[in-house]
Amino acid sequence: MQFEDFKSEKEKWITFVESDFYPNYLDAARQKYAPVLERFYELLQTAKSSQELFLLITREARERREQLWRIFRRYVSPDTSVEMLKVKKNAEKILREFGSRFRPIEEVRKRFKLRNDALVALLSEYEDRGEKGYEVSSRFFEWFNQKHGQHFAIEGPERAGKDIYLNEVFEDYPGPRPVDFIIRYKETKTPVVVGFIRYDSDRGGAQENDRPSGYRNVVNEILDYSEGKNLNLKILFVNEGPGLTLGSMWDDYSTLEIIGRGRVRVVTLKMLESRLTKDWILG
Secondary structure (H helix, E strand, O other), X not given: OOHHHXXXXXXXXXXXXXXXXXXXXXXXXXXXXXXXXXXXXXXXXXXXXXHHHHHHHHOOOHHHHHHHHHHHHHHOOOOXXXXXXXXXXXXXXXXXXXXXXXXXXXXXXXXXXXXXXXXXXXHHHHHHHHHHHHHHHHHHHHHHHHHHXXXXXXXXXXXXXXXXXXXXXXXXXXXXXXXXXXEEEOOOOEEXXXXXXXXXXXXXXXXXXXXXXXXXXXXXHHHHHHHHHOOOOEEEEEEEOHHHHXXXXXXXXXXXXXXXXXXXXXXXXXXXXXXXXHXXXXX
16 A cells, blocks of 8 residues: 555544643743743843843853753744754854844843743743654654564664764765664665654645655655665655644655655554565565
8 A cells, every 4th residue: 555545544544642731731841941041031131232142042051052042032033043043153144144133132131021931831832842753753663673673773863863864874975864764684784764754743834845845855866876876775754643634745745655666655653564564675
């Protein structure tokens, strides 16, 4: 069966990673995010301008810095994305291009004093999005090792961690293509599958088309390299969540299998037993 063959009953084939109901998680969230809120307040009182606040945050330790960025973006610069802010070397560029639009420091101090549980809830929801993806990844790795661990080894972060870059796996791969995992055949230690793991809680509008469109380019790139090197690499997409059932997502992922000519598979966790077989991996 192809991924598209499951479409008529697609709701039966997805797995929900449960979230706690609002406001049940607020007490725990208040306690968890108290240190980062206190640190933001300290920096806010120290900085003489919003631009200086920005630079002070860049000097914080990485884990704390990313949490501070989320608060900074809400209060000071909604134009800048957290992904953009994560890269420290972008600091001067961001200041140059967005600094003039930062909210004045006096206004930030005034607004921050009025903060309420909405901010804590937002910080908690940021983390929750990533946790669902980590949960899918953890379940997939556990299943794979139990089912195929005798013949194959899977590499990659089971939860949070650094992506694998194909140019570090294959010395002559054309560019730093990140993937979530690779699977090697234990007998030869040869990479046989590269893969991606996603959980979509929701999906719509331009985002609905952006990811599958990007994946089409990735599929073509990897398969072209594989064919040129006679590697017979397969590509596996492990996707979960209700977002798969919305709009054209199911059809878009089905298209990836079609252009993959049998060397691409899209699966949910419930499809693993029937679709991720030794025969397909090595076929």
